[in-house]
Amino acid sequence: MTDWFIQGGRVIDPASGVDAVAHVLVQGASITAIGLDLECPADAAVIDAEGCLISPGLIDTHVHLRDPDTSGHHEETIATGTRAAAAGGFTTVCCMPNTTPALDSTEVVNHVLQAPASARVFPVACGTKGRAGLEPTDIHELVAAGAVGISDDGDGIADDSVMARVLQDVQKAGTVFMQHCQDPAMTQGAAMNAGAIAQSLGVGPWPREAEVAMLQRDIDLNRDIGARYHAQHMSVAESMDVIAAARAQGQQVTGEAAPHHLLLTEEACLGGNTMAKVNPPLRTQADVQALRQAVADGVITVLATDHAPHPASSKAREFQQASFGMSAIEICLPLYREALIDSGAIDWPRLIAMMTIEGARLAGLEAKGLGQLSPGGPADLTIIDPDAQWTVDTPTFTSMGRNTPFSGRALRGRALATMRGGQLTHATLGDRLDSGIEPAA
Numbered sequence: 001m002t003d004w005f006i007q008g009g010r011v012i013d014p015a016s017g018v019d020a021v022a023h024v025l026v027q028g029a030s031i032t033a034i035g036l037d038l039e040c041p042a043d044a045a046v047i048d049a050e051g052c053l054i055s056p057g058l059i060d061t062h063v064h065l066r067d068p069d070t071s072g073h074h075e076e077t078i079a080t081g082t083r084a085a086a087a088g089g090f091t092t093v094c095c096m097p098n099t100t101p102a103l104d105s106t107e108v109v110n111h112v113l114q115a116p117a118s119a120r121v122f123p124v125a126c127g128t129k130g131r132a133g134l135e136p137t138d139i140h141e142l143v144a145a146g147a148v149g150i151s152d153d154g155d156g157i158a159d160d161s162v163m164a165r166v167l168q169d170v171q172k173a174g175t176v177f178m179q180h181c182q183d184p185a186m187t188q189g190a191a192m193n194a195g196a197i198a199q200s201l202g203v204g205p206w207p208r209e210a211e212v213a214m215l216q217r218d219i220d221l222n223r224d225i226g227a228r229y230h231a232q233h234m235s236v237a238e239s240m241d242v243i244a245a246a247r248a249q250g251q252q253v254t255g256e257a258a259p260h261h262l263l264l265t266e267e268a269c270l271g272g273n274t275m276a277k278v279n280p281p282l283r284t285q286a287d288v289q290a291l292r293q294a295v296a297d298g299v300i301t302v303l304a305t306d307h308a309p310h311p312a313s314s315k316a317r318e319f320q321q322a323s324f325g326m327s328a329i330e331i332c333l334p335l336y337r338e339a340l341i342d343s344g345a346i347d348w349p350r351l352i353a354m355m356t357i358e359g360a361r362l363a364g365l366e367a368k369g370l371g372q373l374s375p376g377g378p379a380d381l382t383i384i385d386p387d388a389q390w391t392v393d394t395p396t397f398t399s400m401g402r403n404t405p406f407s408g409r410a411l412r413g414r415a416l417a418t419m420r421g422g423q424l425t426h427a428t429l430g431d432r433l434d435s436g437i438e439p440a441a
């Protein structure tokens with residue numbers, strides 16, 4: 001294996017509080033030293049990181065890899081989805097359970113854990129069998145097999161007694177429940193945010209209450225159970241108040257935001273633009289502002305993409321019939337920069353924390369040394385040019401999904417290299433790399 005000397009970047013490791021220009025020495029699969037007084041070993045390959053950020057390898061705790069898929073839709077695989085993740089700067093992803101078959105058995109957990117991949121992949125397994133919301137899965141067994149969280153993502157668990165039982169089992173198993181907050185009774189046929197635009201397009205309205213009601217129901221149910229609870233892809237301002245109140249009362253509740261909800265409003269759906277159709281839907285400018293404020297206030301602590309690749313055919317339909325979701329993992333870093341740093345909500349160290357150690361804590365990956373940069377720990381890191389200017393060009397996507405409303409958008413900030421376990425999984429380093437070494441995967 002190649003040893004690496006990554007020279008003179010701004011090392012940002014929120015877990016330890018380090019934010020300083022330094023060199024990073026990688027030997028084998030581990031980081032062996034971080035500092036300014038290091039000597040470069042004669043046989044190490046050198047990466048010039050001047051002007052770049054050196055971050056712990058990015059972690060995305062909410063992606064759809066669409067694998068296994070016995071339906072033959074071919075929307076993504078673990079191989080393509082993790083190559084896309086690496087291109088976006090990620091070394092670790094947590095994949096959601098709305099696969100075919102659903103991720104509700106140890107067999108499917110093992111399939112995910114054993115598949116060849118360009119990033120570390122940790123499955124989030126179902127809370128109910130077949131994600132049908134009726135019968136709880138064997139959560140203890142799924143966690144023992146390697147699931148790092150429990151969710152029926154794609155759907156929320158609507159039945160109160162089933163949800164209570166799932167929360168109890170999650171608490172006993174010492175894992176986390178990740179809820180897709182959508183009350184199904186309020187969202188039958190819903191396609192976009194309820195309001196004038198939905199009315200003018202003649203598509204099903206999605207009320208804000210559908211999110212808030214399930215979130216509040218869960219907080220109430222969980223008060224005496226005390227499970228760790230995570231609210232996925234938050235979209236409305238009122239949800240921020242619910243999470244903040246629950247945290248103030250000592251509940252272990254975290255919230256997550258996706259790039260599109262931090263940047264776009266329902267107006268992106270005008271003209272029936274199906275690329276802007278997403279679950280939960282894009283809301284209003286006041287909601288965008290509330291989510292950014294919640295990031296600044298620490299109410300939202302985890303940034304995750306909800307990367308949801310789809311083939312062109314499932315978007316080339318009437319708005320009402322088109323698929324929900326956006327391919328996001330390759331372009332999210334500069335989108336977060338625009339939404340959160342350029343707006344003044346947070347700075348780079350906090351953004352990196354929300355993309356690394358916060359996700360590691362959520363999914364219980366901190367003990368594996370992920371989400372942090374420390375001598376002796378795994379050499380998972382991302383070299384970021386914070387000012388690189390580029391444009392979203394969907395034909396060049398690594399993901400099989402080119403479905404994004406950000407096509408053509410000017411971006412600032414990019415992962416120049418991604419290293420997992422001492423191997424480059426993505427590199428566009430040009431002259432910064434002193435040897436002809438190619439990415440490993």
Ligand SMILES: [Zn+2]
Nearest residue numbers: 153154180232
């Ligand atoms: Zn979801």
